[in-house]
Amino acid sequence: MQPDKPHPPTALPRFGDEPDNSSYEDGARQRLRRNRRLATGLLIAMGATYTATHLVREPGFGTLLVRAGSEAGIVGGLADWFAVTALFRYPLGLRIPHTAIIPNNKDRIGRTLGRFVERHFLTEEALLAKLRKAHAGQRIAKWLAAPETAPVIAGTVIAAVPHLIRTLESQDIHDFANRTLGEQLRQTDLAPIIGRAIEMTTASGEADVLFERAIGITVQWLDDNRSQIDELVRERSRWWIPKTIDRRIAAAIVSGIMDLLHGLAKPDSDVRLKFRGALATLIDELLNSPEQREQLNASKNRILSHPDVQAWIASVWGELSHTMLDDLAEPSSKMRTALEQGLHLVGQTLAADQAMQSHIDGALQRLAKYIITWRGEIGGFIAEVVRSWDTxxxxxxxxxxxxxxxxxxxxxxxxxxxCAGCLIFLVTSFFT
Known part of the structure; x- marks a missing residue:
């Protein structure tokens, strides 16, 4: 008799699907009952054959041969029934020594299994060799680049984001953030950060273009709003001053400001050079002056401690979180689309970057080496889990x-x- 042919492997469940353990167990129980009936039926058939041969009054050679075979078949079937049953329980409920092997040795089996995994699986030779052959970096890259992967990951992340946002709205979380992040911000020295930022901004050509663009916008605004400036000067002038004089004063103010701005717009003008010098002095003070740092940090701490600022930060977070929740509730969520596109681009880039794939392989091997250092604890954990199972x-x-x-x-x-009984009978009959 040959055992059942193994069933073809089924497709792995997708992310979020639950394996159908009940259907597997039902099928296994059906196969067990069927094979048990077959084995018992075969043993009964041998017993019936043996009994039938004794009903023959004058048995001939063939009858005796069948009797010998069925008799030996009964013995072999009973012996193997005893052996198989003794693995899992006491045969016929009799507490015969060295039976019910698995129930009586469950703890020892757990320890043996733990040591086996520890000594033969969690070793550098076995684990690292397998990782090198697996080319995990290449597989991960290929998986991320597949069109169907990004939607699955994005769907999982997007499903968790609303719960995360609602958790962050807890007052306890807000108080914790105010204590930790607020303290970090208060201890942060902003002066060198601002100084370096201004230094980097002024050192780039793009900063000059932005500065000149801002000056141009300001000049255009002044030119477009001359009438309003005239009205402001007239409202603040004395009643006895003629309107003509007010207009000349307003025009002079606007012209003076525009001349100053035009001077700033010229890279080599004295005004621009003085402005650059003042900016360089400010950068030097921010980087090197303890007094400037103390004043700036004190102003920062006063701003952070002001109730209106804290209320404003809370309102900004509230508006941002509600906007995110509203977007996530839409079928065509912008956040989901952006996340899918980002993941797909990362996958495509990673699939074409062998150096990054090698880096992933190296990271996994380092992680494997770290896991190997815990192999004793892992083996003990396996033994402890088996020991905790119900017998x-x-x-x-x-x-x-x-x-x-x-x-x-x-x-x-x-x-x-x-067959052995028949063979023994034939041999015995031949020599007697």
Whole structure:
């Protein structure tokens, strides 16, 4: 008898799907019951054959041969039934020594399994060699670049974001953030940060273009709003001053400001050079002056401690979180689309970057080496988990896994015993 052919592997469940354990267990139990009936039926058939041969009054050679074969088949079937049953329980409930092997040795099996995993799986030779052959970086890159991967990851992340946002709206979280982040901000020295930022901005040509563009906008605004400036000067002038004089004063103010701005717009003008000198002095003070740093940080701390500022920050976070929740509720969420596109681009870039793939392989190997240092604890954990299992449950599970195939031992023992009995009878008859 040959065991059942293995079933073809089924496709792995997608992310979020639950494996159908109940259908697997039902199928295993059906196979176990079927094979157990077959083995028992074969043993009963041997017993019936043996009984039938004794009903023959004058048995001939053939009848005696069948009797010998069925008799040996009964012995072989009973012996293998005893052996298979003794693995999982006491045969016929009799507490015979060295039976119910699995229930009585569950803890030892757990320790042996833990040591086996520790000594033969969690070793550098086995684990690192497998990782090198797996080319995990290349596989991860290929998986990320697949069109169907980004939507799955994005869907999982987007599903978790609303819960995360609602958790962050807790008052306890806000108080914790104010204590931790607020303290970090108060201890941060902003002066060198601002100084370096201004220095980097002024050192780039783009900063000059932006500065000149801002001056041009200001000049255009002054030119477009001359009438309003005239009105402001007239409202603040004395009643006895003629309107003509007010207009000349307003025009002079606007012209003076525009001349100053035009001077600033010229890179080599004295005004621009003086402005650059003042900016360089400010940068030097921010980087090197303790007094300037103290004043700036004191102003920063006063601003952070002001209730209106804290209320404004809270309102900004509230508006931002509600905007995000509203967007996530839409079927065509912009955040989801952006996340999918970003993940897909990362996957495509990673798939074409062998150096990054090698870096991922190296990171996984370093992680594997770190895990190997815990192999003693992992082996102990496996033994502890097996020890905590219910004995009856462990026995039932193991019998579901291997019990169906073990019934073939009973069938084969019955058949081989019958064949051996026939052979012994033939040999004995030949020599007597």
């Amino acid at each position: 009856r449950t462990v026995t039932d599970r193991l019998e579901l896994v291997v019990g169906s195939d073990l019934q073939y031992i009973r069938m084969n023992g019955t058949i081989v015993g019958a």
